[in-house]
Each structure stands twice: as structure tokens, then as C-alpha cells.
Amino acid sequence: MRQKITGFHLDREGHWVADLECGHRQHMRHEPPWMVRPWVLTEEGRRSRLGVELDCKRCDEAGREVAEAVREALRAAALTAYEEGGLEDAEARTPTAELSYWLGRAYWGQGLATEAAVALVRYGFETLGLASLRANCFSRNPSSRRVLEDEDLEFFILERGSP
Numbered sequence: 001m002r003q004k005i006t007g008f009h010l011d012r013e014g015h016w017v018a019d020l021e022c023g024h025r026q027h028m029r030h031e032p033p034w035m036v037r038p039w040v041l042t043e044e045g046r047r048s049r050l051g052v053e054l055d056c057k058r059c060d061e062a063g064r065e066v067a068e069a070v071r072e073a074l075r076a077a078a079l080t081a082y083e084e085g086g087l088e089d090a091e092a093r094t095p096t097a098e099l100s101y102w103l104g105r106a107y108w109g110q111g112l113a114t115e116a117a118v119a120l121v122r123y124g125f126e127t128l129g130l131a132s133l134r135a136n137c138f139s140r141n142p143s144s145r146r147v148l149e150d151e152d153l154e155f156f157i158l159e160r161g162s163p
């Protein structure tokens, strides 16, 4: 996920670290000849990089974690429904629902979205008896939506409602 640089600080070893808008950090080392970033050594250079977007792998990992947990919950719910009388019966019971989530940036990376998503998926299938559930990631950044699509979520969702 692309995140903007909001500031810089020095770590304990004297290396520059970029602060990202998501709350994650990324080292911006200047160690020639391996890493050449002379701009990081001057205040002017650092200021010129504010607002520049970097790829945040930790954000991507968090998104994948949610998608994986939701997929597992859907798979388990589909299996339960099948064992309890088949998917045709489940399909006849109730229509579909949509699950979306939005989490304040300050609370990212604590597994909160994952936990909530799993609980809601279980509630939808086991208590409400939904035939299918659609999951969406609500974010200003379309790349987190892509994470869900990459994980074949749509496939599992449709499978739940298929005869």
C-alpha cells in the first residue's frame, strides 16, 4: 500500500527513518555504495521528500491477514452449513449481506479488523443464517481492496451460495 512520508527521525544508531502516514516507519539509510540517498542527510533534502509515497509492506501484510482470516471463517461457515443440511437449504433461507470495515489509522496493526471481521462473518452465517456474504475493504486507498480480490475472497463468497 502506498503511504505518504509525514516526517523523519533518527534511530538509536543514527540512521534516518521515514515516518509514514499510516504510522509505520521505513529506514532511509545513506550507506554508499549499497544505499545512496545523500538527500537524507540534509534538512532541505528531507523536507523535499515530505508527501512522497512509499510502498508500505507492513500495511500490505495487515490487509492480507484480514483477508486470510475472513476467508478461513467463510470456509468454516460454508462447511458447517453444508453439514447441517446442504447449501441449497442455506440458499433458500435468507439473502445476502455485505461486510465492510473501516479502521482508524491509530488502531492499525493490532489485529482488530481481523478479529471483528471473523466475528461478523460467523454471526452472519451461524446466527442470521445468511446464504452468502460479500466482503469489502472500505479504504481511500484502492490497494487494500485489491488485497481482498487477490485472496480469491469473491470465489469463496460465491461458492457459499452455489447449489
Ligand SMILES: [Zn+2]
Pocket: 003, 020, 022, 023, 024, 056, 057, 058, 059
Ligand atoms: Zn503502513
